[in-house]
Amino acid sequence: MAEITIDGIAKSFGATRALEQIDLTVADGEFVALLGPSGCGKTTLLRIIAGLESATSGRIVIGGRDLTEVPTRRRGLAMVFQNYAVFPHMNVYENVAFGLRMQGADEARIKARVGKATELLHITPYLDRYPAKLSGGQRQRVAVARALAVEPPVLLMDEPLSNLDALLRLEMRAELKAVLREARTTTIYVTHDQTEAMGLADRIAVMHGGRIEQIDRPTAVYERPATTFVGGFVGSPPMNFLPVTIANSRLELPGASLPAPQASGALLMGIRAEDLTPVADGEGLPFDIAVVEPLGAHDLVTGRSGQTLLRVAAPAGSGHKPGTRIGLKPDPKRLVWMDPASGRAIQAQ
Amino acid sequence: MKRTQSRALPYLLLAPSLVFLTAIFLLPLVQTIALSFSESGVASLGNYRRMVSDLNFGLALRNTFLLVLVVVPIQLALALGMSVMIEKIGRGRDLVLWVWTIPLGVSDLAAGLVWLAILQDRGYLNSALYGLGLIEGPTAWLTYETPGTLFLGVVLAEIWRATAIVLVILVAGLQLIPKEYREAAEVFGARPWTIFRRITLPLLKPSIQTALILRTVLAFEVFAVVYAIGGTNFPVLVGEAYTWQNANQNTGVAAAYAMLIVVISLAATAIYLRVLRVPAEQQP
Numbered sequence: 001m002a003e004i005t006i007d008g009i010a011k012s013f014g015a016t017r018a019l020e021q022i023d024l025t026v027a028d029g030e031f032v033a034l035l036g037p038s039g040c041g042k043t044t045l046l047r048i049i050a051g052l053e054s055a056t057s058g059r060i061v062i063g064g065r066d067l068t069e070v071p072t073r074r075r076g077l078a079m080v081f082q083n084y085a086v087f088p089h090m091n092v093y094e095n096v097a098f099g100l101r102m103q104g105a106d107e108a109r110i111k112a113r114v115g116k117a118t119e120l121l122h123i124t125p126y127l128d129r130y131p132a133k134l135s136g137g138q139r140q141r142v143a144v145a146r147a148l149a150v151e152p153p154v155l156l157m158d159e160p161l162s163n164l165d166a167l168l169r170l171e172m173r174a175e176l177k178a179v180l181r182e183a184r185t186t187t188i189y190v191t192h193d194q195t196e197a198m199g200l201a202d203r204i205a206v207m208h209g210g211r212i213e214q215i216d217r218p219t220a221v222y223e224r225p226a227t228t229f230v231g232g233f234v235g236s237p238p239m240n241f242l243p244v245t246i247a248n249s250r251l252e253l254p255g256a257s258l259p260a261p262q263a264s265g266a267l268l269m270g271i272r273a274e275d276l277t278p279v280a281d282g283e284g285l286p287f288d289i290a291v292v293e294p295l296g297a298h299d300l301v302t303g304r305s306g307q308t309l310l311r312v313a314a315p316a317g318s319g320h321k322p323g324t325r326i327g328l329k330p331d332p333k334r335l336v337w338m339d340p341a342s343g344r345a346i347q348a349q
Numbered sequence: 350m351k352r353t354q355s356r357a358l359p360y361l362l363l364a365p366s367l368v369f370l371t372a373i374f375l376l377p378l379v380q381t382i383a384l385s386f387s388e389s390g391v392a393s394l395g396n397y398r399r400m401v402s403d404l405n406f407g408l409a410l411r412n413t414f415l416l417v418l419v420v421v422p423i424q425l426a427l428a429l430g431m432s433v434m435i436e437k438i439g440r441g442r443d444l445v446l447w448v449w450t451i452p453l454g455v456s457d458l459a460a461g462l463v464w465l466a467i468l469q470d471r472g473y474l475n476s477a478l479y480g481l482g483l484i485e486g487p488t489a490w491l492t493y494e495t496p497g498t499l500f501l502g503v504v505l506a507e508i509w510r511a512t513a514i515v516l517v518i519l520v521a522g523l524q525l526i527p528k529e530y531r532e533a534a535e536v537f538g539a540r541p542w543t544i545f546r547r548i549t550l551p552l553l554k555p556s557i558q559t560a561l562i563l564r565t566v567l568a569f570e571v572f573a574v575v576y577a578i579g580g581t582n583f584p585v586l587v588g589e590a591y592t593w594q595n596a597n598q599n600t601g602v603a604a605a606y607a608m609l610i611v612v613i614s615l616a617a618t619a620i621y622l623r624v625l626r627v628p629a630e631q632q633p
Contacts, residue, residue, distance in 0.1 A: 052532050072535045079536045085529035088633040089551040102538035130630040150537065 002063035002153035002186050003028045004049070009058035011044055011210075018044045020210045022058070031180060031187045032215075033197035036207035037233065042190045045207070046156050049188060051075050062154055073102075078152035082159040084143040086131045092118070092142050093127040099150035117149035120179055137168045144176065148183055155180070157189045161196060173199055194234045198222065206230045223272075224336055228343040231270050231336065237300065237311040240276070241268045242285070243340060255283040256329060261337050261346045268338035270345075273300070273313040275334040278320065283327040287312070292320050378611075385604035396601040400609070403602075405592075409584040415500070416575075416585070417568040420507045424564060425557070427508070428515035432523055433545065435516075446520065450513040457510060461577025464506035465491075468578065493582040503583060506574045511567065515560040522556025523549070552633070558625035565621070566614045586610050 004026040011019040019041045026032045034042040047053040049060055051072035059068045067075050078099065086095050096117055100110045118124045121141040131139050140160065147155055161169045161176075177200050180187055191197050197204045198218040205215040206229075214226035225231035231239035244251050246260040246267055260267065278287075278301070287310060289303040294316065301312045301320050305328070312328060314320055337346045388395040400406055435446055452460065467473045470487040478484045490498040530552065534544045550557075572587035581588070590606035593599045 050532075050536055052535070072532075073538045073540060075536075076538075077536060079533065081529045081533060083527065083529060085527070085533040087530060087533075087548065089627075089631045098534070098539075099537035102534075102543070130628075132630050132632055146537070156536075 004154060004186060004188070005059075005061040006045070006049070007059040007061060009045065009048055009055045009060065011041070011048060011053070012056045018210055019048075019055075022210075022212060024205060024212060024215065026186055026188060029184045029186055031189065031200060031202045033189045033191055033201035033204045034207055035191055035194060035197040035204050035234070037192060040207040041210040042192075042207045043158055046158055046188060046190045049154075050077055050079055050156055076152065077154050077156055078147035078150050079156040080143045080147050080158065080160040082162060084131075084139045084160075084163075086139050086142045086146070088131050091128050091130050092123060092134070095131070095142050096145045096149050098146060103150065113149045113151070114145075117145040120148065120182070121145040136164055137172060140164060140172060144179070148179070148185070151183075152185060155183075155185045155187045157187065159191055160189075162191070162193070169196075176200065194236070198234070204234075206234060208233070223334065224345070225270065226345050228268065228270070228338050231338075235272065237273050237313075239270050239272055239336075240308075240310045241270050241338065242305060242308050242310065243267075244269050253284055254327070255279075256332075258330070258332050258335065266340050267346070268340050268343075269330070270336040270338055271330050272334065273311045274298070275331040276310070276312045276328045277331070278312060278314050278318065279327040279329045281325050281327050284329040285310075285327060286325060287328045288325050289320055289322050292322055381604045381607050384601055385608045388601060396605040399599075399602050400589075400593075400605045403589070405584045405589055409586050409589045412500075412583055413569060413571065413586045416503065416507065416571055417565060419504055420511075421561065421565050421568055423504075423508055424512045424515050425561065427512050428519050428560070431512075431516050432519040433549070435520055436523055449516060452510050453513045453517070455510065457573040458577055460510040461506060461574035464502060464509070464574070465578050468502045491579055491582065496583075499579050499583055502578050503575050506578060507568070507571065510574060511564065514567075515564050518556055518560040518563070519553065522553050522559075525556075526552045554625055554627050558621055561625070562618050562621050565617045569610055569614050569617065586613075 004024075006022055006024040006026075009019060009022040010017070022041075022045060024032070034045060036042045044053060048055045051067065051070065055068070059066055061067065062075070062077075087098065090098070093114055096114045097110045100113055105113070114127075115124070118127060121144055123138060123141045123145060126134060126138060126142075131142065134142065140163075143160065147157075161172055164172060173196060180200075189197070189200060198221075201218060203215055204218050204221045206213045206221060208227075208229050214221055214230045216224075216226075221230060221234055225234065225239060228239075228241055231241065244267055246262060246264050249260055249263050251258040251260050251267075251269065276285075285305045287303050287305050289301055291302045293300040293302070296316065298313045298316050299318055299320065301314050303310060303312075310328070320326065338344065339346055385396050386392055386394070431449060435442060435449075438445060455463070465472070468490050469475075470489050474490075475484060475488055478488075479486070489495060491502055492499070526549065530548050531544050534548045539547065570587050571585055572591065575583050575585050576588060576591075581592075586606055587610065590603045590610070593606060594603035
């Protein structure tokens with residue numbers, strides 16, 4: 001239906017640079033999540049795609065059509081807003097029908113499309129109700145149904161689940177994934193919640209300071225972060241980064257010798273909490289346990305190795321005690337090496 | 350002990366304002382009602398009969414309604430346009446709003462005198478028209494022989510003087526509407542006019558209701574501007590009450606006029622409350 005090309009989009013608000021030269025291509029039918037902390041520019045980028053904000057430079061091309069100068073209403077997009085923006089003075093039917101009415105669709109077509117969209121989102125029993133009589137989750141469904149009813153080539157979603165409580169969010173996430181897979185709409189989804197991005201997206205674009213730090217499949221972003229920022233932002237707990245010194249292209253640890261991507265010098269060794277295996281003291285990295293948090297699925301053990309704070313996901317009920325010292329063995333296949341100066345990953349030779 | 354104290358507290362705090370309102374509003378109202386229905390201490394409808402049979406009564410009633418029906422819709426339309434324009438302004442918004450609301454700070458009599466200075470025989474308007482060669486000398490616009498232009502003058506002055514209060518209420522109301530509603534409508538293909546008609550206007554209804562009630566009630570009480578511009582050439586209801594009270598020294602008929610104005614204002618308010626009602630379920 002529509003491929004999206006974001007070509008060198010930059011945005012300044014006065015002297016502040018909100019977006020620096022963003023290049024991004026979203027394939028037809030693909031689901032891309034823009035993930036980043038607040039103020040990283042992800043919502044600004046989404047609003048520029050929608051035409052609600054104008055870019056300082058660059059082009060937006062959707063389905064081969066340059067939309068940079070095209071007003072929002074003629075871009076043919078659909079959007080789900082953070083606070084839903086479901087019209088309070090229209091009932092559910094009229095809300096879902098709104099986009100179709102604007103397109104001048106006839107009553108029969110409106111009825112069919114509204115029926116299909118509301119059925120997909122399980123809100124058919126509420127067609128006559130006004131939004132004030134709906135729960136947050138139901139309003140959210142109305143907002144999504146309104147967007148899908150126009151069968152848009154591109155769907156933009158701005159933190160659509162962030163106003164829901166945790167359990168409902170989990171439920172809606174799974175449902176949204178199923179619904180969007182069926183609709184096969186090219187989707188750009190803005191979120192600051194990394195589990196949401198991981199769970200929903202085909203690819204994640206991690207944004208920071210107005211740039212895309214990395215764009216890749218969720219597992220790749222998780223396992224092979226391109227920068228220390230990505231490693232720290234994606235995943236909970238964040239990735240551990242341990243400063244190490246390399247000699248003879250290897251990192252020597254007590255009882256372990258790991259190959260390093262450069263001959264000598266200082267590097268940051270990045271490793272996920274679950275890729276550190278607790279072993280007896282004297283083996284691997286020395287680790288002084290400070291806090292043990294039993295989280296059910298595993299125990300989150302926080303402590304220090306030398307000066308560096310590390311978090312380790314130990315098997316549940318492993319009985320680690322604060323104030324004791326153990327050893328940690330990193331899984332050599334799951335290491336990432338970062339340049340300490342630039343914070344960027346070094347490609348293994 | 351503490352419990353009773355805290356339960357009584359709201360009423361204690363409200364008491365001064367209740368006493369105040371009873372003393373200067375409720376008592377005079379009751380007194381006015383009593384006055385209007387009595388003649389030399391005897392209950393009677395005489396005051397109302399005198400009011401209705403007075404020569405100026407029909408004229409005053411007609412003029413007042415005419416003014417309200419012409420002025421209030423124009424003011425609403427103007428204020429809607431102005432408030433939407435103000436919303437679009439980025440820099441200098443406060444300055445524009447400030448300038449537009451200057452007439453609010455001018456007393457209605459002063460406003461009437463300003464327009465008298467413009468519209469009278471040797472006023473600014475005639476000087477300008479004379480300068481342009483459109484009239485040959487001082488021309489009267491505000492006499493009983495020129496009811497059209499007199500009415501127009503009063504309408505102009507009222508619009509200039511009192512549109513700002515509608516504007517202020519609507520600007521405040523517009524700010525309460527989250528911009529996402531308009532953005533959502535825009536994304537789904539609505540044109541600016543459609544957004545205004547189908548989104549902004551319905552969501553602004555509570556503010557429109559407030560502004561209309563306030564403005565209409567005040568418009569029925571129009572007096573000082575009319576008096577300054579037209580004197581007795583353009584009788585209105587409050588003006589008649591004033592004449593009966595002061596010139597004719599007849600408090601009873603003046604009270605009857607006052608009651609008529611109260612009833613008309615209450616009726617107008619009731620109509621607005623009903624027509625512009627937003628059902629609870631449709632409130633945001």
